[in-house]
Amino acid sequence: MGIISPAKRSLTAPAATEPVETGLLTIDLSALAANWRMLAALAGSAQCGAVVKADGYGLGQAAVMRALSGAGCKTFFVANLLEGETARALAPDAAIYVLDGVVPGCAPRLAAAELRPCIGSFAELEEWAAAGVTFGRKLEAALHFDTGMNRLGFAPRDAADVAIRARGIAPTLIMSHFLSSQSADDPVNDRQIADFLAARTHFPGLSGSIANSSGVFLPQKPHFDLVRPGYALYGGNPTPQAANPMRPVARLLARIVSVRDLTPGETVGYDGVWKAPRPSRVATIGAGYADGLPISATAAPDKPAGEAIVGGARCPFIGRVSMDYIVLDVTDAPKGAAERGQWVELLGETIDVEALAGRARTIGYEVLTRLGRRYSRRYAG
Numbered sequence: 142m143g144i145i146s147p148a149k150r151s152l153t154a155p156a157a158t159e160p161v162e163t164g165l166l167t168i169d170l171s172a173l174a175a176n177w178r179m180l181a182a183l184a185g186s187a188q189c190g191a192v193v194k195a196d197g198y199g200l201g202q203a204a205v206m207r208a209l210s211g212a213g214c215k216t217f218f219v220a221n222l223l224e225g226e227t228a229r230a231l232a233p234d235a236a237i238y239v240l241d242g243v244v245p246g247c248a249p250r251l252a253a254a255e256l257r258p259c260i261g262s263f264a265e266l267e268e269w270a271a272a273g274v275t276f277g278r279k280l281e282a283a284l285h286f287d288t289g290m291n292r293l294g295f296a297p298r299d300a301a302d303v304a305i306r307a308r309g310i311a312p313t314l315i316m317s318h319f320l321s322s323q324s325a326d327d328p329v330n331d332r333q334i335a336d337f338l339a340a341r342t343h344f345p346g347l348s349g350s351i352a353n354s355s356g357v358f359l360p361q362k363p364h365f366d367l368v369r370p371g372y373a374l375y376g377g378n379p380t381p382q383a384a385n386p387m388r389p390v391a392r393l394l395a396r397i398v399s400v401r402d403l404t405p406g407e408t409v410g411y412d413g414v415w416k417a418p419r420p421s422r423v424a425t426i427g428a429g430y431a432d433g434l435p436i437s438a439t440a441a442p443d444k445p446a447g448e449a450i451v452g453g454a455r456c457p458f459i460g461r462v463s464m465d466y467i468v469l470d471v472t473d474a475p476k477g478a479a480e481r482g483q484w485v486e487l488l489g490e491t492i493d494v495e496a497l498a499g500r501a502r503t504i505g506y507e508v509l510t511r512l513g514r515r516y517s518r519r520y521a522g
């Protein structure tokens with residue numbers, strides 16, 4: 142009869158090691174831990190924390206936090222309450238800071254999970270002090286000073302007032318955030334450090350933190366007591382003007398689902414934006430913008446398209462990136478490398494997150510945090 146039993150169907154299923162998904166994202170937790178150790182060494186006597194917001198920059202908060210805790214990280218930063226509660230369950234003994242600060246109504250849960258909000262306004266300070274009265278103890282928190290982002294944080298000129306009104310809480314950290322630390326020679330870095338130092342004089346003995354990933358590498362070494370890298374841990378380049386000193390953490394492969402030969406003049410994809418200039422061999426991979434590969438990685442008059450590594454050769458995206466597919470020009474790929482069922486590399490040793498971002502008018506941070514949910518995810522190391 143025409144019905145195939147599940148058992149029979151499984152006979153044709155792919156081998157256990159080969160994912161059925163057309164994308165395979167491998168996250169190298171040893172490289173992540175090595176990146177943390179490298180940053181910790183650069184930070185010298187300062188402690189090295191880790192920013193794990195946005196699901197560990199898209200790579201999986203749980204796996205990332207376990208690996209970093211294993212490497213010795215004891216201080217984590219997340220963006221919001223829910224990420225903080227997840228972090229608390231994963232790292233019961235760690236110090237966990239919540240960058241949002243005290244969002245109205247969240248104080249009781251922040252306190253219950255022993256999270257430390259990064260407080261940046263008098264209203265938050267009052268809510269946190271009031272929650273402390275309910276809990277019967279002064280609650281811990283960071284005091285966040287705004288030295289130029291104009292996003293979150295107290296004005297440095299209010300530092301004396303903050304010091305007085307912070308008596309109802311238990312501050313554990315004074316912090317600020319660079320707006321341009323990836324540009325080592327931007328004079329704004331010195332200005333921010335000076336303003337931070339000035340605010341700090343009102344909090345003698347309190348630990349300080351201003352450096353994100355790029356801040357760790359600044360010539361001023363503004364490490365203070367705690368550095369808080371995110372991006373560099375995940376393989377992003379904290380020194381964009383120089384070679385990337387970090388190990389790649391995310392490797393993304395996509396599978397070729399179709400290959401065809403085109404004659405000159407035939408087009409590829411929506412609106413036929415790519416036209417074969419020569420007899421061309423093209424391969425379709427099963428990953429597109431729904432998988433976090435930006436549509437802006439499509440070629441434009443002033444910008445080359447994204448690329449994939451096919452059998453060691455760089456092969457450009459052709460036509461418009463679509464939801465589920467990208468077409469590659471594999472005419473120059475080594476013979477046999479571009480066949481149906483084979484895997485090509487979109488991120489890894491050769492193409493780092495910066496490189497993909499650069500060809501898509503975005504930044505590596507966005508590439509990482511938008512990595513799709515349709516991939517088979519594997520954690521290595």
Ligand SMILES: *Cc1c(COP(=O)(O)O)cnc(C)c1O
Pocket residue numbers: 192240317318352353354355369370371372373
């Ligand atoms: C995201 C963030 C960081 C980490 O920055 P990276 O550039 O990813 O290292 C540090 N501090 C604050 C306040 C942040 O928002």
